Amino acid sequence: MIGVAALVSLLSLLPIAYIAVVSFQTGWATLAPLIFRARVAELLTNTVLLVLITVPSCVVLGLALAWLTERSNLPGRRCWSLLATAPLAVPAFVHSYAWVSLVPPIHGLFAGALISVIAYFPFLYLPIAATLRRLDPAIEDVAQSMGLKPWAVFFRVLLPQLRLAICGGALLVSLHLLAEYGLYAMIRFDTFTTAIFDQFKSTFNGPAAHMLAGVLAVCCLALLSAESAARGTARYARVGSGSAREQRIVRLKPAATLLALALQSLTCALALGVPLLTLGNWLIVGGRQAWQMAELLPALEQTLLFGAAGAALTTCAAIPIAWLSIRSPGRLQRVLESCNYITSSLPGIVVALALVTFTIHFARPIYQTTITVLLAYLLMFLPRALVSLRAGIAQAPVELENIARSLGRSPTRALWLVTLRLAAPAAAAGAALVFLAITNELTATLLLAPNGTRTLATGFWAMTSEIDYVAAAPYAFLMILLSLPLTGLLYHQSKRTAGR
Amino acid sequence: MSALELHSISKSYGHHHALRNINLSVPTGSRTVIVGPSGSGKTTLLRMIAGFEHPDSGRLSLNGQTLVDETHEVPAHQRLIGYVPQDGALFPHMTVAANIGFGLATKGVVRQQRIAELMDSVALSAHMANRWPHELSGGQQQRVALARALAQQPRLMLLDEPFSALDTGLRGAMRKMVARLLSDEGVTTLLVTHDQSEALSFADQLAVMRDGRLVQSGHPLDLYRRPRDEQTALFLGDAVVLPARIETGWAHCDLGPVPLDYDHPNGSSQIMLRPEQLQLSDAQVGLNGVGGCRGLVTESDFSGNSCTLTVQLHTLANDRPGRTLLVRSSGMYAPSAGSAVHVSIIGHAHVLSEP
Numbered sequence: 001m002i003g004v005a006a007l008v009s010l011l012s013l014l015p016i017a018y019i020a021v022v023s024f025q026t027g028w029a030t031l032a033p034l035i036f037r038a039r040v041a042e043l044l045t046n047t048v049l050l051v052l053i054t055v056p057s058c059v060v061l062g063l064a065l066a067w068l069t070e071r072s073n074l075p076g077r078r079c080w081s082l083l084a085t086a087p088l089a090v091p092a093f094v095h096s097y098a099w100v101s102l103v104p105p106i107h108g109l110f111a112g113a114l115i116s117v118i119a120y121f122p123f124l125y126l127p128i129a130a131t132l133r134r135l136d137p138a139i140e141d142v143a144q145s146m147g148l149k150p151w152a153v154f155f156r157v158l159l160p161q162l163r164l165a166i167c168g169g170a171l172l173v174s175l176h177l178l179a180e181y182g183l184y185a186m187i188r189f190d191t192f193t194t195a196i197f198d199q200f201k202s203t204f205n206g207p208a209a210h211m212l213a214g215v216l217a218v219c220c221l222a223l224l225s226a227e228s229a230a231r232g233t234a235r236y237a238r239v240g241s242g243s244a245r246e247q248r249i250v251r252l253k254p255a256a257t258l259l260a261l262a263l264q265s266l267t268c269a270l271a272l273g274v275p276l277l278t279l280g281n282w283l284i285v286g287g288r289q290a291w292q293m294a295e296l297l298p299a300l301e302q303t304l305l306f307g308a309a310g311a312a313l314t315t316c317a318a319i320p321i322a323w324l325s326i327r328s329p330g331r332l333q334r335v336l337e338s339c340n341y342i343t344s345s346l347p348g349i350v351v352a353l354a355l356v357t358f359t360i361h362f363a364r365p366i367y368q369t370t371i372t373v374l375l376a377y378l379l380m381f382l383p384r385a386l387v388s389l390r391a392g393i394a395q396a397p398v399e400l401e402n403i404a405r406s407l408g409r410s411p412t413r414a415l416w417l418v419t420l421r422l423a424a425p426a427a428a429a430g431a432a433l434v435f436l437a438i439t440n441e442l443t444a445t446l447l448l449a450p451n452g453t454r455t456l457a458t459g460f461w462a463m464t465s466e467i468d469y470v471a472a473a474p475y476a477f478l479m480i481l482l483s484l485p486l487t488g489l490l491y492h493q494s495k496r497t498a499g500r
Numbered sequence: 501m502s503a504l505e506l507h508s509i510s511k512s513y514g515h516h517h518a519l520r521n522i523n524l525s526v527p528t529g530s531r532t533v534i535v536g537p538s539g540s541g542k543t544t545l546l547r548m549i550a551g552f553e554h555p556d557s558g559r560l561s562l563n564g565q566t567l568v569d570e571t572h573e574v575p576a577h578q579r580l581i582g583y584v585p586q587d588g589a590l591f592p593h594m595t596v597a598a599n600i601g602f603g604l605a606t607k608g609v610v611r612q613q614r615i616a617e618l619m620d621s622v623a624l625s626a627h628m629a630n631r632w633p634h635e636l637s638g639g640q641q642q643r644v645a646l647a648r649a650l651a652q653q654p655r656l657m658l659l660d661e662p663f664s665a666l667d668t669g670l671r672g673a674m675r676k677m678v679a680r681l682l683s684d685e686g687v688t689t690l691l692v693t694h695d696q697s698e699a700l701s702f703a704d705q706l707a708v709m710r711d712g713r714l715v716q717s718g719h720p721l722d723l724y725r726r727p728r729d730e731q732t733a734l735f736l737g738d739a740v741v742l743p744a745r746i747e748t749g750w751a752h753c754d755l756g757p758v759p760l761d762y763d764h765p766n767g768s769s770q771i772m773l774r775p776e777q778l779q780l781s782d783a784q785v786g787l788n789g790v791g792g793c794r795g796l797v798t799e800s801d802f803s804g805n806s807c808t809l810t811v812q813l814h815t816l817a818n819d820r821p822g823r824t825l826l827v828r829s830s831g832m833y834a835p836s837a838g839s840a841v842h843v844s845i846i847g848h849a850h851v852l853s854e855p
Contacts, residue, residue: 408577410577
C-alpha cells in the first residue's frame with residue numbers, strides 16, 4: 001500500500017519537478033530577462049487585478065445569497081438555493097461564449113471579472129450556505145443577550161465563524177481564475193494562462209512558455225500558503241452535547257424582501273438566463289443542420305471514454321493514499337497527501353506543459369497518446385476522488401475489519417467484504433466528480449490529446465475559434481447536460497454535510 | 501484446567517509501557533473479568549488475545565495451542581476467538597441475519613436454522629432478522645453482536661466493556677442474560693470493564709489492572725474483602741483505611757480494638773474496613789457493646805434510602821481532634837449534625853500488606 005501511495009505521490013510531483021529542472025537548466029542569465037520584462041509585468045497586473053476584483057465580489061455575492069436562502073424568510077428559498085448552485089453546470093468558457101454572442105464587443109478586465117463572478121460565485125455560495133446551516137444558533141442567541149445589535153451579531157459572531165468557508169471558497173475561485181483559459185481567450189483578455197497557451201502555440205516547447213508557467217505556478221503556491229495562513233489554527237466546534245436547535249429565521253421587511261428578490265433574480269438572470277437564452281437562440285438559429293452528428297457523436301463518445309477511463313484510473317490511484325491516511329495517519333502520509341493537493345492546484349496548462357516536456361524527453365512512446373491525457377487528468381483531479389474516498393473509508397472503522405477477522409475472514413477478505421463495500425458509494429461519488437471535471441476540461445486536453453481526437457470541449461473550442469457560434473451550440477448544450485448531475489451532486493453533498 | 505494462559509506478556513508504545521509482564525490463567529468455562537481504570541492497558545490486553553495487537557514479548561496459549569510466542573503467531577482469523585467490542589460494531593451494510601451469519605460457513609436451510617437459533621438464544625424475536633443495525637436499540641445491537649460472535653462456536657469469548665454503552669436500567673438485565681447464556685453454552689469468557697460493581701457481579705475470577713500491571717487476581721469476594729493495597733481497596737469500593745497497631749490477632753486503632761481476619765505479625769500497619777462494617781447507634785445505647793468508639797456527627801447528608809454521615813471520632817488518648825470518617829447509615833437512622841453516636845464494627849479488619 002505504502003509503495004503504491006508513494007508512487008502516485010511521486011508522479012504528482014512531476015509538474016513541480018519540471019519547473020525546478022527547467023529553471024535550473026535554463027540558468028539565471030537566460031531566465032532573468034524572460035521573467036523581468038514588460039510583458040510579464042503586464043500579465044501579472046492583469047491577473048492580480050482580476051483576482052482582486054473577482055474574489056471579493058464573489059465573497060460578497062455568495063455571502064448575501066447564502067444568508068438570504070439560509071437565514072431569512074425570503075419566499076422560495078429552496079428554489080433560490082438550487083438556482084444559486086446551477087451556474088456550475090455551465091462550463092466557464094460557455095459563459096464567456098454566451099456573453100460574446102450577446103454583446104460582441106465585450107472584452108477586457110471588467111468583462112473578465114463580470115463573467116468570472118457569474119461563473120464562479122457558487123464556489124463561495126455552497127460552503128457558506130452549508131456552514132450557516134450547521135452553526136449553533138445558541139451562540140448568536142448568547143451574543144444578542146449580551147446586548148449586541150443584529151448587525152453587530154452578524155459581523156462579530158457570524159462572520160468569524162464563516163472564515164473557513166470563505167477562505168476555502170476564495171482559494172478555489174482564485175485558483176480557477178489563474179487556471180482558466182477558454183473564458184479569457186474568448187473575450188481577448190490576457191492572463192498568464194492565455195499567454196502561455198499562445199506562447200506554446202507559436203514557439204512550442206520554448207523557454208518563454210516554461211518561464212511563464214513557472215511564474216504562474218509560484219503565484220498558485222503563494223495563494224495556497226496565503227489561504228493556509230488566513231485559515232489559522234482556530235477550530236469552530238460546537239461545545240457541549242445534544243443536537244443543535246433549528247436555525248433562527250430572520251423576518252425581512254417588505255422593502256428588504258423586494259430588494260432581496262431583485263438581487264436573486266438579477267444573479268439568476270445573468271448567471272443562468274444569459275447562457276440559456278443565447279444558447280437557445282443559437283440552437284434555434286442553427287436548427288437541425290447544426291447537429292452535425294458525424295462530428296458530434298464521436299466527440300461525445302470520446303468525452304465519455306476519457307471521462308470513464310480517467311475517473312476509474314484516478315479513483316483506483318486514490319485508494320492506497322486514502323486508506324493509509326485513515327488507517328495509519330502519520331507524517332509521511334500527510335506529506336504524500338499534500339503533494340497531490342499542491343499539484344492539483346496548479347493550472348491545467350502547467351501540468352500539461354510538464355507532461356509534454358517529460359514525455360518528449362523520457363517517454364517518447366506515450367507522447368501525444370491517450371495515456372498522457374489520462375495522466376494529466378490523474379494529476380489534476382486526484383483530490384476530488386481522494387476527499388470522497390477518505391470520507392467513505394473513515395465511515396468504515398477499523399474495528400469492523402477486526403471483527404471480520406475474528407469471525408474467520410483473512411485480512412484481504414475482510415478489507416473487501418467490509419471496508420471497500422462500505423466505501424463504495426463514496427468512491428462512486430468521487431469518481432462521478434472526476435468524470436464530470438474531465439468532460440469540461442479544455443486546456444490540458446487541447447495540449448495533450450492525440451492528433452484528431454476531439455472531445456466536446458475541444459470541439460466546442462474549435463468551432464468558436466472559427467466564430468461558428470451556431471455549430472458550437474450543440475457541443476455546449478451537451479456539456480451542460482452532462483454537467484447537470486455534477487451540480488445536483490454538489491448541492492446534495494452540501495446539504496448532507498449540514499446533516500440533513 | 502486452564503483454557504487461556506498468558507506468560508509474561510509485555511508491550512510498549514514508544515516510552516509508554518502499556519503492558520508489563522502480565523501473567524494470568526483463565527480456567528475453562530469460567531467468567532474472568534479484568535477490571536481497571538481507563539488507560540490501565542486492559543483493552544490492549546484483550547485486543548492482543550484477539551490477535552489485533554502484537555506483544556513485544558511473552559507467550560499466549562489457548563487450550564494448549566500456542567497463539568503467540570517469540571517465533572510465531574496465529575493470525576486473528578485462525579484463532580476462533582469471539583470478540584464483542586463496546587459499541588457492538590455491527591456491519592452497517594448488512595441486516596441482522598447477515599451480521600449473525602457472517603462467521604458461519606454453512607449455506608441454505610442449515611444456515612437459516614442456525615441464525616434463528618442464535619437469535620432465539622439472545623432473546624431477539626425472529627421478525628428482527630431483516631432489520632438494519634441502525635434500526636435497533638443499543639441493547640438489541642449488543643445482542644446481535646453477541647450472537648454474531650457465538651455463531652462460530654468460539655473457544656474463547658472476549659467482551660470489551662460490552663454493557664457500558666447501555667442505559668443503567670438495561671445494563672443489569674443484559675449482564676445477567678449474557679452471564680447465563682455464556683454459562684449455558686459453556687464458553688470461556690474474558691470481560692474487561694472499568695466498572696467495579698459490574699466486575700464484581702459478573703466474575704468467577706477477578707483480575708485488577710493498574711498502569712499496565714496485573715496487581716491482584718482471585719475470587720471477587722476475596723479481592724473485595726482482602727485487597728493487597730489501598731489503591732485496589734478503593735478501586736473496588738469505598739474503604740476506610742486507618743493506621744493501627746497489630747497485637748496477637750487484634751488491631752488497635754482509633755475505633756478501638758478490632759479482630760483481624762488473618763493472623764499477622766505484631767507491629768504497626770494499615771488496616772482496611774468497608775463502610776458497611778461500621779454501624780452507628782445512639783451513644784447511650786451503644787455504651788455497653790464490645791469495642792467501638794464514641795463520635796460526634798459533624799455533617800449529615802440525607803438522601804432517602806441512605807444517609808451519609810461525617811463522624812468525628814472521640815479520642816481518649818490525647819487532646820488533639822479526632823479522625824473523621826464517612827459512615828453510611830440506612831435512611832431509617834439519620835441523626836442530625838451535633839448528635840453523639842456510637843460507632844461499632846461488624847466482622848474483621850483486613851491488614852493491607854503494602855502501603
